[in-house]
Amino acid sequence: MPQLSSGGGDDLGANDEMISFKDEGEQEEKIQENAFTERDLADLKSSLVNESEINQSPNSAAVRRGQQAEQRGFAEKHREHLDGVSKQQDGGMYKTPTYPGYPFLMLPDPYLPNSSVSPSSNKVSVVQQSHGMHPLTSLLPYSNDHFSPSPPHLPTDMSQKTGVHRHQSQDLSGYYSLPPGGVSQITPSMGWQSQSVYPALSPCGFRQPYPSNLSSASSYSRFSHSLMLGPSGMHPTGIPHPAIVPPTGKQEHDQYDRGMYVKPQVEPKREKEPKKPVIKKPLNAFMLYMKEMRAKVIAECTLKESAAINQILGRRWHALTREEQAKYYELARKERQLHMQLYPTWSARDNYEAGLSGVAGEKSKADWGKKKRRKREKQQDSNTGKDPMTKHLLCLFRPDTAAPFFRRSNQIASVNSALFE
DNA sequence: AGACCTTTGAAGGAT
DNA sequence: ATCCTTCAAAGGTCT
Known part of the structure; x- marks a missing residue:
């Protein structure tokens, strides 16, 4: 996750390295504007998401190896299949x-x-x-x-x-x-x-x-x-x-x-x-x-x-x-x-x-109207930056295992605010 | 119990 | 033509 490492010298940053998926997109957009091609951006995103596939806890290493091998097999099969189709x-x-x-x-x-x-x-x-x-x-x-x-x-x-x-x-x-x-x-x-x-x-x-x-x-x-x-x-x-x-x-x-x-x-x-x-x-x-x-x-x-x-x-x-x-x-x-x-x-x-x-x-149509109204209100709140439902999902990486886990930002609001505000 | 969240894409109505 | 809204799946969370 290249963009995360830019913020500090630590390998994992703080004890819990945090990725706000909402904010992350903005970072990616900036990166794209500056340097990356579209494909690079996709790879970057992929690396973010797949980080957990690479860095897993030791007790799951064997599992991951098999998994990666099979993924390679899948990809190869896919390519073979495409070739065959071609x-x-x-x-x-x-x-x-x-x-x-x-x-x-x-x-x-x-x-x-x-x-x-x-x-x-x-x-x-x-x-x-x-x-x-x-x-x-x-x-x-x-x-x-x-x-x-x-x-x-x-x-x-x-x-x-x-x-x-x-x-x-x-x-x-x-x-x-x-x-x-x-x-x-x-x-x-x-x-x-x-x-x-x-x-x-x-x-x-x-x-x-x-x-x-x-x-x-x-x-x-x-x-x-x-x-x-x-x-x-x-x-x-x-x-x-x-x-x-x-x-x-x-x-x-x-x-x-x-x-x-x-x-x-x-x-x-x-x-x-x-x-x-x-x-x-x-x-x-x-x-x-x-x-x-x-x-x-x-x-x-x-x-x-x-x-x-x-x-x-x-x-x-x-x-x-x-x-x-x-x-x-x-x-x-x-x-x-x-x-x-x-x-x-x-x-x-x-x-x-x-x-x-x-x-x-x-x-009832009344209920449906309510639902539509709620959606509109939500949209408006979002546009004004007051979206109450913007619960940034955070991916935390355990410092011991590097295994990812996720929390809603409102569950760790203090950490979130410390990092992003 | 039921709405909400969250994602992308398709569809259809409104403008 | 474009924009907006809804709904598809899913299951934990919230009201």
Whole structure:
């Protein structure tokens, strides 16, 4: 963490070297203005975040070594995969599926003018691996031809605003009213579980040696095959989709992540009120990244608070190369595509007032207005520097082990003020 | 119990 | 065209 060492001569500064992630960004901006290229900045950020990966407590050294080795393996695999894709593209369109072992559903590509079945990009499987890695990661053909993520730094042939109309989606009955044989293609018996693009991944879905107990159900795919069995959340097409969640709000991770949720026990109170299932938004690239990497960060930083985890993940996200990010943009595009196919009439607006934390449609507009008002007030406070919720998350490095731990700044306000005021 | 925090990106309404 | 707002996930924390 270069910018931290500039402040003093100590290797670790005070007993607790502190990084305020909020302030840190400002420092980085200055550095960028002065000297660093964008890539350098990303590396700098990465080094900040990954500091803990390098400097770990002695008792975890072996663990870290294996971890780093596997990360290298992952990166190498990723590069190999990209190379392979590149080679395939040299020969034109995909001759064969990148991952022939996976069952694919051939979906018409809404991005193609004739909505014809594309041999490559349209192979969206409704099956996702029940591993920590996002299932689509390994299921989707990975072609730069179709790496057309929408972020500013990337081409925008997939832009949702350029003409794809949700409500004009073609009839999918031919694709989703699957015959028994078709359904069998997406059953767990296909043996896809044992296949992975990234062999470094442990069966539980996380790069070893992360404990398997961390592979919570949250790591299960939104399209988990297991979910195919439940009637609840069944899409009219007959293909259930995990984006459909019960209107009880919180997802039942002990069942299946977002998938074909089946209520284990009938709740008498709500039995009389059949709730309209809520179709949730498809995950964007960053959300997919978070879903995959959360457990890793939790294991590394011995931190569970999601707000803190998300800060770290946000920085790691920026530290990713564009190629690495492109993988997630592509996955997100596939997610949106599949979501669009499954729910052609769905709009993100549908969930605005649905009150997913409560019962769909029950949240009053007054409550919604309150929420909006709170947001506005918060924004104003933030602009005036009075944001009461600006709780700078601090990364503290233990002087003995250099292992990072995190505290809210309001928990160590005195130290914080001493350093930053 | 439920809102909040925190992140990025997508979507849609408002201007 | 641009800006603003909401919601996706997650789980600890706060009210």
